[in-house]
Amino acid sequence: MDQENDIQARYQRFLDNRATAAEVRELMTQFGTTDPVQLQKLVKQALGTAIDNRPLDDGGEQAILQIHDRLKKKLFPAPKHFLIRLLPYAAAISLIGAGIYLYIINRQQAGSLSSSFTKRKVTTTEIRPGFNQATLTLADGAKVSLDSTKNGIKVTAGQTVYNDGTSLKAPVANSSSIIYNALTTPKGGQYQIILDDGTKVWLNAATTLTYPSHFGKTREVSLTGEAFFSIANDTDKPFTVKSQNQVIRVLGTSFNLSSYADEKEIKTTLVSGAVRISTLNPSTNGSMDSQLLKPGQQAINAMGKILVKSVNVDNETAWRDGVFSFQGKSFSQIMRELSRWYNLEVVYEGDPPVNTYFGSAFRDDKLSVILGLLKSSNIKYRFEEGKLVISTLKREGAPELGHK
Incomplete structure (x- = not known):
């Protein structure tokens, strides 16, 4: 079996809940040495089949949470401090956020974000990719x-x-x-x-x-x-x-x-x-x-x-393969890139956030998904008259996983 098929088989075993803890750790090692474009396509194909074909309603969010929970149990039998203990593995696959897991976690966040906008009669899901x-x-x-x-x-x-x-x-x-x-x-x-x-x-x-x-x-x-x-x-x-x-x-x-x-x-x-x-x-x-x-x-x-x-x-060059790469980019840099691709105007209330990001996202995702990946407790989004308005709340404490 060649390396690409081997990785695909291991990853599918994980998604099917048939992988052992040792196999999951081996999968992490392979992710760390796999060509980024190949890895991105693998994840998109697998998650696209399992998740993207369903809207992020209660059932869709539950599917994501089940994958997330399965990962925790396989890698870390004691779930305490999961995100902190996950960092060494996340660093190995930083091409997609802090790893595939950050992608999965934030897909759930993106669903929540989209729902909150729906209540205001303006949804980020209306803004589709280029x-x-x-x-x-x-x-x-x-x-x-x-x-x-x-x-x-x-x-x-x-x-x-x-x-x-x-x-x-x-x-x-x-x-x-x-x-x-x-x-x-x-x-x-x-x-x-x-x-x-x-x-x-x-x-x-x-x-x-x-x-x-x-x-x-x-x-x-x-x-x-x-x-x-x-x-x-x-x-x-x-x-x-x-x-x-x-x-x-x-x-x-x-x-x-x-x-x-x-x-x-x-x-x-x-x-x-x-x-x-x-x-x-x-x-x-x-x-x-x-x-x-x-x-x-x-x-x-x-x-x-x-x-x-x-x-x-x-x-x-990730954009040519359908990927946003946010490695080491500031929040304002990312927003300019999103503004060009999603054809929207970005307006700041106050100074732009100073966060620096280390992750990636798919260019064919809706804006709600991307905003979910960038979401943090000190950044608030809303839409007014077709513009994306961003406000920053001052807070203390450590930065969230995926940016600093």
Whole structure:
């Protein structure tokens, strides 16, 4: 039996209440060494079958609590101080909150949170996650709304079609000269594009990629927002990505670029290959700083100065696999990310909470589930006139599991 099937079998035995304490502990060890994306898919598949197909009514909440209680009994026969004693295991699988258990626990909290909003006639369950949607703006200014049942488009010999080969409802005219089009995802949208050279780009929400109908002697695009690039190799034509005051030059490589106007920093994370990051002086257009990245490194461009550090690339690219990664992010950072994906405005009463989070969530969950994961006793949510209003209550005491 290969490792993936072994983990899946062990996890299913746990959900079926057939695993011994030793098997559960072995499962924890495997979770700690499993690829994060694989682990996230495993949990989503298992919990989706067991829980997500039912609304979080009394029966749904009871199912979650039964799984939670089963875990306590298997790992810790004496239930006293369960959450504290669980921390070593939770740390091993920090990709999803403080572990699968935090996910399960907070699914119950999310149900309670949703119920409280229902009583006010405004529910977070009404706010659903983003989906495939984008607009293609042509060189002449014409706009084409792209099919949301498709996941992307591709450019071949100057012509644009969907990734599956079907034509656009409003065909994009072929042109022998190089013209520039723009692919834009709104808040709550995502889309993909394969450029004329075979380069693949995944666009996150609220992102615009400006690109040529076909490449000439150079390969150059510009980006605002966030996208993952898988660059087609062409040693004779380096690929250039411009974003705000930054230029990235690459050959064949893959990297993630986050360059939102409402963020203070531009982050470039290299997955494979090599890239050179250069910052530009807005007045002279001359180079201010330049750094060469290696795989596993991230360049943080703040006011033209580049800081390079090593990061977990899975966390930085998790969005492409349908996952929010909140590792080390502040509450306000997370809210900006949720604002873009769920297409909502976030308003604070007073200063934003200072909590730092170490967890993850699924991007296809409703907002109520995400807010449940972020829930703490000093943060209150409510909806007013279509806005998410957040207030912070001053309190003393230790932070809750999952953030600090």
